[in-house]
Amino acid sequence: MAKSEALVDQGVELHERGLAELAAGRHQRALPILKRALDLVRRGKASPVDIANVLGALGKCKESGGDRAGAARDYRAAIAQVQRLRSEDAYRLRARSLGYLAGIERAAGRYPAAEKRYLAALGLAEKKLGKNDLDTAALCNDLGVLYKFAGRFSSAEPLYRRSLRIQIKANGAESDAVATLLHNLGGLEHSRGRWAKGEPYARRSVLIREKLHGKDHPAVAADVAALAPLLEEQGKLDEAEALYRRALGIFEKTPGVDPYELGINYSNYAALLAARGQVARARALYRRSIAIQEKALGAAHPDLAVTLNNLGVLELRAGRRTEGARLMRRALATLEKGLGKQHPRARACRENVQALL
Numbered sequence: 001m002a003k004s005e006a007l008v009d010q011g012v013e014l015h016e017r018g019l020a021e022l023a024a025g026r027h028q029r030a031l032p033i034l035k036r037a038l039d040l041v042r043r044g045k046a047s048p049v050d051i052a053n054v055l056g057a058l059g060k061c062k063e064s065g066g067d068r069a070g071a072a073r074d075y076r077a078a079i080a081q082v083q084r085l086r087s088e089d090a091y092r093l094r095a096r097s098l099g100y101l102a103g104i105e106r107a108a109g110r111y112p113a114a115e116k117r118y119l120a121a122l123g124l125a126e127k128k129l130g131k132n133d134l135d136t137a138a139l140c141n142d143l144g145v146l147y148k149f150a151g152r153f154s155s156a157e158p159l160y161r162r163s164l165r166i167q168i169k170a171n172g173a174e175s176d177a178v179a180t181l182l183h184n185l186g187g188l189e190h191s192r193g194r195w196a197k198g199e200p201y202a203r204r205s206v207l208i209r210e211k212l213h214g215k216d217h218p219a220v221a222a223d224v225a226a227l228a229p230l231l232e233e234q235g236k237l238d239e240a241e242a243l244y245r246r247a248l249g250i251f252e253k254t255p256g257v258d259p260y261e262l263g264i265n266y267s268n269y270a271a272l273l274a275a276r277g278q279v280a281r282a283r284a285l286y287r288r289s290i291a292i293q294e295k296a297l298g299a300a301h302p303d304l305a306v307t308l309n310n311l312g313v314l315e316l317r318a319g320r321r322t323e324g325a326r327l328m329r330r331a332l333a334t335l336e337k338g339l340g341k342q343h344p345r346a347r348a349c350r351e352n353v354q355a356l357l
Helices: 003-023 027-043 048-064 068-082 088-107 111-128 134-149 153-171 176-192 195-213 218-233 237-252 259-275 279-297 302-317 321-339 344-356
Strands: none
Touching: 003 027, 003 048, 027 048, 048 068, 048 088, 068 088, 088 111, 088 134, 111 134, 134 153, 134 176, 153 176, 176 195, 176 218, 195 218, 218 237, 218 259, 237 259, 259 279, 259 302, 279 302, 302 321, 302 344, 321 344
């Protein structure tokens, strides 16, 4: 075997090992393995598709560790590797990498830039892979998530439903992808204020995920945490609190859990505690959530503004007017800068500030 072939084979093997570590949530262990894999496939002059595959995995690993800038560089490098190729694998890698770049824009709150990339990725997937391809379905879901975050609910729903139809046709009605889409449909109805309509989606998502993974898997915790606020808004507080506790119990003992997921769930649970008059416990959880979100997302991210606003309302109602006003004004400024003054979340926060201050 030629030396170059041996290097490529070693690189491909390390790539598979790195993916396994990444799937298990061990991105710190995966990172050096994938870096070594990239070095080997490059030195062995592997095909552009093989190099792009490793670059995509390395980007995902960096993104999991919070290095979004490094991840974006790897995704762009993956696109450059296959930009001129005219094979299905090359088109698939381009569409995925464009979607990954869009996800970074979305996570940073840059929604117009994210939309542009998602539409480019989806158009490429539809044209070159097919309208019923699973990568097309995944991009429909991701674009739907963006529209939901941006308050464009009527645009999000048909994308979710289209993705759901493709996934059910391909893999049946009880897959992880189907559970994720049901989770997202439930979350969409929560954002619309249609809590009773969202509850069946969320419950079905939990049941599917428990069947696939057991009751203590982090994916189950995420679904449970999505069901809880739907119940809370309907006044089913005891069941909602039990679900928050269950979700946080799983997240807190899971190595490598997404800090964003943990921070958001501390915030959601704090809101329920505040509604039940447990001000000190709610305040402590809000502050913990803010610390986690600031580290994971940055101090100017729109999602952080929601927690800042909620803690501000809590402080005002507890008689701490100066602190409450400071938090709410910071939340409003963050939303207006990140989403624009006419975004639904910015308008709601502004009305809240005007009413309470």
